[in-house]
Amino acid sequence: MRVELRHARLVAAIASAGSISAAAIQLSLPQPAISSQLRRLEREFGGELFIRSHSGVVPTPLGERLIPMLVDLARRGDALLAEVAAQNTNTLRVGNVEWTPPALRDAIAACLPSVEVQTETVDPADAMSAVGEGLLNLALVPSPPNRQSIDVKKLPLSTAVVVREPMWLALPTDHPLAGQEPVGAAQLRSLAWVRYARGHWFHDHEKAAFADLLDQQPESVHRVRGxxxxxxxxxEAGVAALTVPTGATKDVSLVPILDAHTCELLLVWRTGSISRSTVGTLLESVRSYYCDYARTIPRYWSWMVAHPEDFREVHPFLTDPPQVLPAPG
Structure with missing residues (x-):
C-alpha cells in the first residue's frame, strides 16, 4: 500500500475533528470506510496512530511523530493542487455585501483577463458559508466588531484585510453639523437617529460604536435593512445615521467622528483553492479599486490622504493618479 495524499487528508481530518465520526461528516464519507482506511494505513505504518474511545481519539506515541508530518503533507499537497487549478480556472465567482457595483467586477476582470468573472450581492454570513462550501470562489465581507464571532476556524477559510473603513456620521446636507470638523459625543447626543435592523450586518458595529461613544444606545425613529x-x-426625514463612507450616497453629508470605530473589509477565500499569486493580484486590484472609488466620495478621499496611518493596507495607492469610474449605484 502506498501512502497517498488522500490518506494524509484522512489523518488530518481525524486529528482536526477529534473523532472518526466527526471526520466522516467533514469528509462526507461513511464512518466504516474511514475506519477501514485508517486500519490499512496503520498496518502500513506498523502501529496505531490514534487511541480510540467513546469520547474521541488521541494520538499514540507513533501518532505524535507521524500525524504532524501527514497534516503537513495534506496542506502542501492541497496547496500544490490549488496552484495548478488556479492556472486553469475558467470562472471566478465573487460575492460582495450590500451592493456589487459593475466597476468592481470590471476591476477584477481586468486583473485576471483569462478568467470569466461572475459577481453577486450576498449577506456576509451567507457569503462565508458559500465560500466554505465552494459556491463562491471568494467574497468581500465586512468583519464583525469581534472577529471571533464568525468562527472562521470551523470553515476552511483564509482572509486578508482589504481596508479598514471608519464609521462616520451621515447628515442632511443642510444640517448645522454638515461640513464640520470631527464631531464628539456631546454633538452626537443631540441628534435623532435612524438605526439598522438587528439582522443587518452593520447592526453590531453600530451597537459597539454607540456603547463606546455615548455609553448608551440611543433611541431610533426607524430601523432600516441597508x-x-x-x-x-x-x-428625507432629517435624521442622522452611522455609516461607512462607501455606504453613503452623494445626497447626504459625511462628517468624521472623533475616536471613530473602524470596520475591516475582508477578502475571503477557501483555503488552498486560490494560488498565492492570484490572491496577491486580487488584493492589489481590489485595494486600487477601493481608492479609485473613494475619490468619488466627497470629503473621504482628502481624509484618507491626510491620514495615511489609518489606511496602511491601501497606502501605496493614496498617491496614484485617479482612474475614471462609473457613477456608483
Missing amino acids: HHEAMSWVR
Missing part, C-alpha cells in the same frame, strides 16, 4: 435605505431616511 445603507441606501438609511441614507434615504437621513435625506
Whole structure:
C-alpha cells in the first residue's frame, strides 16, 4: 500500500475533528470506510496512530511523530493542487455585501483577463458559508466588531484585510453639523437617529460604536435593512445615521467622528483553492479599486490622504493618479 495524499487528508481530518465520526461528516464519507482506511494505513505504518474511545481519539506515541508530518503533507499537497487549478480556472465567482457595483467586477476582470468573472450581492454570513462550501470562489465581507464571532476556524477559510473603513456620521446636507470638523459625543447626543435592523450586518458595529461613544444606545425613529435605505431616511426625514463612507450616497453629508470605530473589509477565500499569486493580484486590484472609488466620495478621499496611518493596507495607492469610474449605484 502506498501512502497517498488522500490518506494524509484522512489523518488530518481525524486529528482536526477529534473523532472518526466527526471526520466522516467533514469528509462526507461513511464512518466504516474511514475506519477501514485508517486500519490499512496503520498496518502500513506498523502501529496505531490514534487511541480510540467513546469520547474521541488521541494520538499514540507513533501518532505524535507521524500525524504532524501527514497534516503537513495534506496542506502542501492541497496547496500544490490549488496552484495548478488556479492556472486553469475558467470562472471566478465573487460575492460582495450590500451592493456589487459593475466597476468592481470590471476591476477584477481586468486583473485576471483569462478568467470569466461572475459577481453577486450576498449577506456576509451567507457569503462565508458559500465560500466554505465552494459556491463562491471568494467574497468581500465586512468583519464583525469581534472577529471571533464568525468562527472562521470551523470553515476552511483564509482572509486578508482589504481596508479598514471608519464609521462616520451621515447628515442632511443642510444640517448645522454638515461640513464640520470631527464631531464628539456631546454633538452626537443631540441628534435623532435612524438605526439598522438587528439582522443587518452593520447592526453590531453600530451597537459597539454607540456603547463606546455615548455609553448608551440611543433611541431610533426607524430601523432600516441597508445603507441606501438609511441614507434615504437621513435625506428625507432629517435624521442622522452611522455609516461607512462607501455606504453613503452623494445626497447626504459625511462628517468624521472623533475616536471613530473602524470596520475591516475582508477578502475571503477557501483555503488552498486560490494560488498565492492570484490572491496577491486580487488584493492589489481590489485595494486600487477601493481608492479609485473613494475619490468619488466627497470629503473621504482628502481624509484618507491626510491620514495615511489609518489606511496602511491601501497606502501605496493614496498617491496614484485617479482612474475614471462609473457613477456608483
